[in-house]
Amino acid sequence: MTATQNPTHAREEFERAESRTAHNYHPLPVVVSHAEGAWMWDVDGRRYLDLLAGYSALNFGHSHPGLIAAAHAQLDQLTLTSRAFVHDRFADFCAALGDLCGKDLVLPMNTGAEAVETAIKVSRKWGYEVKGVPADQAKIIVAAGNFHGRTTTIVGFSDDPDARDGFGPFTPGFVTVPYGDLAAIEAAIDANTVAVLIEPIQGEGGIVIPPDGYLRGIRDLCTQHDVLFAADEIQAGLGRTGKTFACDHEDVVPDIYILGKALGGGIVPVSAIVADRDVLGVLRPGQHGSTFGGNPLACAVGLTVVEMLRTGEHQARAAELGILLRERLETMLGHGVVGVRTRGLWAGVDVDPAIGTGRMVCEALMARGVLAKDTHGSTIRLAPPLVTSSEDLLWGLDQLEAVVSSA
Structure with a gap:
């Protein structure tokens, strides 16, 4: 046909x-049955x-046989334990993803917005416990035109009226600067700045690519001022740009990788933040969690994704x-x-x-x-x-x- x-x-x-759903999306009038x-x-x-690939969640295509096989095999064994227990796929996934990023620790979550929220919480905790920022004074620098998710905290520092209007009051502690402007980031940094949260390429903004040297400049400024560089690679990462991470185009390693979408292989929602022990080590039991984060099915699929990326x-x-x-x-x-x-x-x-x-x-x-x-x-x-x-x-x-x- x-x-x-x-x-x-x-x-x-x-x-x-x-007729039976809230109109939070305006989909094209197509009803997909298989792919x-x-x-x-x-x-x-x-x-x-x-030509959308689920906003990069389907980087490896629909029904990839290796990913489907991994999911099928895991479905017959174990799907969920919660993080109250450790399951037999958890260590392999975390080790593999940490190695892919060159980092010590992995904190698995589910959605991209969850991963961004996790990075915000960890950055603030690090600022208070490691950098010595006074309580409740932490600042995070973000860029105009950003899209990091849909939670009330995240839309509070969006400048898209559709995302922001009607959902306040918003969480304080964010400073917005123009995207691509290193001088603006440098001017915004002060003693209470704990992180610069940036998309290495702005996806929702229209595939906005920053000037050459921008990511390297952020890395240098963050190192100079004892500030974390948190790179939101949720849409840009995991092979989409021709390298494993968009930051790789400038040979830059952020302090925190924020990952999602393609990490779930188009099968299950999988996200994570990945950082070294001196950053993620600030979390202690009870301070952050997720019932489904790092579940066995997610780890089985995510591990297969990482293995596919290892080949280049x-x-x-x-x-x-x-x-x-x-x-x-x-x-x-x-x-x-x-x-x-x-x-x-x-x-x-x-x-x-x-x-x-x-x-x-x-x-x-x-x-x-x-x-x-x-x-x-x-x-x-x-x-x-x-x-x-x-x-x-x-x-x-x-x-x-x-x-x-x-x-």
């Missing part, structure tokens, strides 16, 4: 879902190329396909596209506003069998699974060109 056939069942299912690799099929049998195969593939992505998108500049930003297999595409909004472009792409996601204004994000074939990627980009050039 092609994408132009009558979407009878899909439309009915979509409307049924929308494999870079392709998804809806309930009417129509096939779509996935997926990082190399993202770098190789990223060249195709960038070169093909650049041919569209001046032909319906006014801006392109890429890093590995990740792109922000600014469509000429005269053509329409990003939402309108994504709806037109859906009609052509391609699924993508808009962000602010007329910008769309492209994040294909790293297993996408070059032929499929170029076909998907052909559909984008057809949409923007025919409008």
